Amino acid sequence: YESLKSKYKELEGLPAATKDGEKVELMANIGNAEDMEFVVKSEAKSIGLFRTEFLFMDDEYPDEEKQFKIYKEVAEQLPEGYVTIRTIDIGGDKNSPHFDIAAEDNPFLGYRGIRLCLGEVEIFKAQLRAILRAGVYGSIKIMFPMIATIKEFMDAKELIEECKKELKRENIEYNDNIPVGIMVETPAAAIMADAFAKVVDFFSIGTNDLVQYTLAADRMNKQVSYMYSAYDPAVIRSIGMVAQAAKMNNIPVSICGESAADKTLLPVFVGLGIRHLSMSVSFIPEVKWALHLRTLEEAEEIKNEASVFYVKKDVEEYLKKVSEMLYI
Amino acid sequence: YESLKSKYKELEGLPAATKDGEKVELMANIGNAEDMEFVVKSEAKSIGLFRTEFLFMDDEYPDEEKQFKIYKEVAEQLPEGYVTIRTIDIGGDKNSPHFDIAAEDNPFLGYRGIRLCLGEVEIFKAQLRAILRAGVYGSIKIMFPMIATIKEFMDAKELIEECKKELKRENIEYNDNIPVGIMVETPAAAIMADAFAKVVDFFSIGTNDLVQYTLAADRMNKQVSYMYSAYDPAVIRSIGMVAQAAKMNNIPVSICGESAADKTLLPVFVGLGIRHLSMSVSFIPEVKWALHLRTLEEAEEIKNEASVFYVKKDVEEYLKKVSEMLYI
Ligand SMILES: [Mg+2]
Ligand SMILES: [Mg+2]
Numbered sequence: 001y002e003s004l005k006s007k008y009k010e011l012e013g014l015p016a017a018t019k020d021g022e023k024v025e026l027m028a029n030i031g032n033a034e035d036m037e038f039v040v041k042s043e044a045k046s047i048g049l050f051r052t053e054f055l056f057m058d059d060e061y062p063d064e065e066k067q068f069k070i071y072k073e074v075a076e077q078l079p080e081g082y083v084t085i086r087t088i089d090i091g092g093d094k095n096s097p098h099f100d101i102a103a104e105d106n107p108f109l110g111y112r113g114i115r116l117c118l119g120e121v122e123i124f125k126a127q128l129r130a131i132l133r134a135g136v137y138g139s140i141k142i143m144f145p146m147i148a149t150i151k152e153f154m155d156a157k158e159l160i161e162e163c164k165k166e167l168k169r170e171n172i173e174y175n176d177n178i179p180v181g182i183m184v185e186t187p188a189a190a191i192m193a194d195a196f197a198k199v200v201d202f203f204s205i206g207t208n209d210l211v212q213y214t215l216a217a218d219r220m221n222k223q224v225s226y227m228y229s230a231y232d233p234a235v236i237r238s239i240g241m242v243a244q245a246a247k248m249n250n251i252p253v254s255i256c257g258e259s260a261a262d263k264t265l266l267p268v269f270v271g272l273g274i275r276h277l278s279m280s281v282s283f284i285p286e287v288k289w290a291l292h293l294r295t296l297e298e299a300e301e302i303k304n305e306a307s308v309f310y311v312k313k314d315v316e317e318y319l320k321k322v323s324e325m326l327y328i
Numbered sequence: 329y330e331s332l333k334s335k336y337k338e339l340e341g342l343p344a345a346t347k348d349g350e351k352v353e354l355m356a357n358i359g360n361a362e363d364m365e366f367v368v369k370s371e372a373k374s375i376g377l378f379r380t381e382f383l384f385m386d387d388e389y390p391d392e393e394k395q396f397k398i399y400k401e402v403a404e405q406l407p408e409g410y411v412t413i414r415t416i417d418i419g420g421d422k423n424s425p426h427f428d429i430a431a432e433d434n435p436f437l438g439y440r441g442i443r444l445c446l447g448e449v450e451i452f453k454a455q456l457r458a459i460l461r462a463g464v465y466g467s468i469k470i471m472f473p474m475i476a477t478i479k480e481f482m483d484a485k486e487l488i489e490e491c492k493k494e495l496k497r498e499n500i501e502y503n504d505n506i507p508v509g510i511m512v513e514t515p516a517a518a519i520m521a522d523a524f525a526k527v528v529d530f531f532s533i534g535t536n537d538l539v540q541y542t543l544a545a546d547r548m549n550k551q552v553s554y555m556y557s558a559y560d561p562a563v564i565r566s567i568g569m570v571a572q573a574a575k576m577n578n579i580p581v582s583i584c585g586e587s588a589a590d591k592t593l594l595p596v597f598v599g600l601g602i603r604h605l606s607m608s609v610s611f612i613p614e615v616k617w618a619l620h621l622r623t624l625e626e627a628e629e630i631k632n633e634a635s636v637f638y639v640k641k642d643v644e645e646y647l648k649k650v651s652e653m654l655y656i
Contacts, residue, residue, distance in 0.1 A: 093433070102551070105421070106434045109546035119551075148543045148555060148562075150638045186544045187515035188562035195561070195638040209544075215476045216514045216541045218437035223430070223447075227476060233523070234476075234516035310478045310523040 008285035012043070016288045022296040024270060026288055027081075027278040029256060033070045036077050038281045043288070046081030048204065048278020049143075049256040050074065052127065053089045056096040067130035075138025082139035084204065084278075085131050086183065087124065087156075089145040091116045093220065098123065108209075108218060113146025113183075118155055128163045135175025142178055143204055148186040150195060156180075183256075185209035190238040193245035203246050204278070207257025211235050230259040231316040233309060236268060240307075243273040254278055263290040264316075264323045270296065271303025290328045336613035340371070344616045348623040352598060354616055355409075355606040357584060361398045364405050366609045371616070374409030376532065376606020377471075377584040378402065380455065381417045384424040395458035403466025410467035412532065412606075413459050414511065415452065415484075417473040419444045421548065426451065436537075436546060441474025441511075446483055456491045463503025470506055471532055476514040478523060484508075511584070513537035518566040521573035531574050532606070535585025539563050558587040559644045561637060564596060568635075571601040582606055591618040592651045598624065599631025618656045 017023045027048030028039045032055065039047065055062045055070065062070070074083050090096045091112025099120060104110040117124040131142055144156050157180055167174045181202035184190055190210065193203070207230050212219050214234050217227040229235070239255070246253035254276030259265050261283035269277065270291070279287065294302075302322055309315045345351045355376030356367045360383065367375065383390045383398065390398070402411050418424045419440025427448060432438040445452040459470055472484050485508055495502045509530035512518055518538065521531070535558050540547050542562050545555040557563070567583070574581035582604030587593050589611035597605065598619070607615065622630075630650055637643045 104546070104549055104551075106436045106546040106549065108434045108437055109540065109544055109552070110549050111551040115552060115555075146544070148545070149560065149640065151640065154639075187519075187542045187566075188544070188560065191515075191519075191542070191562045191565050192638065212437065213541055213544045214515045214519070216437055216474070216516070216537075217476070218432070218434040221432055221434065221438050223432075223439040224437070224443060227443075232477065232516065234519045237519050238515075310520065311482075312477065312479065 004286070004289075008289050011285075011288055011292060016043070016291055018270065018294060018296045018299065019292055020295040020297070022270070023275065024291055025254075025276045026284050027084075027254065027276060028281045028284070029278050030074070033073050036074055040077055042281040042284055044081075044281055044284060046078060047074065047083040048254050048276060050083055050085045051089065052085060052087065053094055053096065056088055056090060056098050057094075059097055061098050064126040064130045067127060068133050071131055071134035071140065072137045075134055075140050078138060082141055084141045084143050084181075086143045086145055087114070087127055088117055089113045108212065114144045114152050114156060115146065117144075118152065118159075121159065125159055125163055128160050129167060129174075132160070132163055132167060132174035132178065133172060135178045136173050140175070140178055141202065142180045143183060143202075144180075145183045145206070146185060146209070147182040147196075148188040150192070150199065153182060153196070153199060181251075184242050185213070185257075187214050187238065190214075190242050193242045194248065197245040197249035197251055200251065202251050203242055203253040205239055205242055205253065205255045205257065207235070207239075207255060207259040210238060210257070214238055229312050229316070230257070230262065230265060231319070232312045233307075233315060236272075236307065236315070239269070239274070240272045247273050252276060261287055263287060263328050264319045266290055267294060267299040267302040267322070268306050268319065270299040271301075290326075293326050293328065332614070332617075336617050339613075339616055339620060344371070344612075344619055346598065346622060346624045346627060347620055348625070350598070350624040351603065352619055353582075353604045354612045355412075355582065355604060356609045356612070357606050358402070361401050364402055368405055370609040370612055372409075372609055372612060374406060375402065375411040376582050376604060378411055378413045379417065380413060380415065381422055381424065384416055384418060384426050385422075387425055389426050392454040392458045395455055396461045399459055399462035399468065400465045403462055403468050406466060410469055412469045412471050412509075414471045414473055415442070415455055416445055417441045436540065442472045442480050442484060443474060446480065446487075449487065453487055453491055456488050457495060457502075460488070460491055460495060460502035460506065461500060463506045464501050468503070468506055469530065470508045471511060471530075472508075473511045473534070474513060474537070475510040475524075476516040478520070478527065481510060481524070481527060509579075512570050513541070513585075515542050515566065518542075518570050521570045522576065525573040525577035525579055528579065530579050531570055531581040533567055533570055533581065533583045533585065535563070535567075535583060535587040538566060538585070542566055557640050557644070558585070558590065558593060559647070560640045561635075561643060564600075564635065564643070567597070567602070568600045575601050580604060589615055591615060591656050592647045594618055595622060595627040595630040595650070596634050596647065598627040599629075618654075621654050621656065
């Protein structure tokens, strides 16, 4: 372990890139402003995923003013980068005292994420206003979770426009040019990625939910968790469709699920065209190290080889084998 | 209504086809042998979906012998066609006293369909043996529900081979050439349709679950049921991918979900290349009538027009408009 640490140290200060210099941005995931302590000490310049729902799990409701301060505080600490604020992603297995969520037979297929926010317009608009205002003090992007239809995205964007009008009327400063993107985590969003790419400013692939919905397997359910895997060919194909749509429409695409830090899957992601990965800061040094061991061409070859397999186990065995060859 | 009935009567005895004679087979869905009473009176020559799980909802366990008699009885009543027997599809919202299913947080993403059968090998094999034996007396196809991976299909097929070996050893007659196909109802199966098409004998698209998983929306949940729709562009695209993979690999593909009887979606399905639809027999006359009102080329044009829209409401409005033009 000590020798690995010294290997990571050798790369400090250098940009995260493949052996031949193809840059891949490694960003940080955070859940609150306190997490910034670790981000500023890390090599991450940007936040690829700020999970704001944690702010809504406290008993005290985080009003617009409180949120504004938090988002401002985070954005100000990223002078060379930006923070991607994911709007409230409550529902599913995440509860909040500020939302009235009825018991559901299948909460993961229920009233959650953007669906809930579009139904709780006042809470949602307070968040959007806080973000628009904080955008004056630093670079911010807005990201909607659980988007399944273009209509949802359009409705949510419309609410941003409403907030802007209100702020203007109230003479409150806000940033008029905040990029607005979506999490790709429903199969519908992946399948329609080319259509979404024409209207969104960026994609971020949420592998945790995407795997779950694509395979129709609840990852918390022990009896089907054996099926749950980002190595499944259907998942890799979905990520490829999204990356391709982003490329064709010239918009950024990142991965922000747990797999973003998976060094064994890394060449596949890079080979598919992913150039942004967002993860817990603790994983950044090792992913950066694994990244620099191969050229882009080698990553593309591995991606091509892996795409030949139709069975998850074969994909996994192949990728583990090529990883072990480099002692990754 | 009376005038519609007389319109349907005019087509009696004629094959179900488009205006220019492109045949589309209209098959029946059944849940038990008693349903055959209505099938034999109808124009359906085949059963596209025999939901065998209903046999397992009674307190009395339907052993191999009992199932054999039922499958034989059904198959013998279809001299010009075949019966597609879907293997036990328990779990999700369907329970059975013969399976021990633990409470699940998200049963629709849980231990159900083929997953459950692969875990309850003795019950599954009894069913497979009964089907193989009944296949001597009539034309039968085997269909597995909830397939998400090629591995599951291979494992299930392996169990069929085991059953054949056992029957041979026991000197019991069976049909060695029963076609084996899958329900396409998980996004994974739709996305990997080209790979599946190389190993399965046929596809049947189960729109009910496919819609639910693609959009990550439980159709029983009132708060998200507004999202649940086979008119969603992501669903139509998925059906198109499956139809295309079937065509390229020269295997039959049918639709057996509720949408199979949707006269408004009919031109889209026909335009996408679907030539088999399975439904409640009561819908057959009206679907047959709607089918014969347009040429194949007209259906293809409607499919092309509908594919331009990225929002469900636009798809729906367009299709309703073209339906109303023909008083469908
Ligand atoms: Mg998610
Ligand atoms: Mg189903």
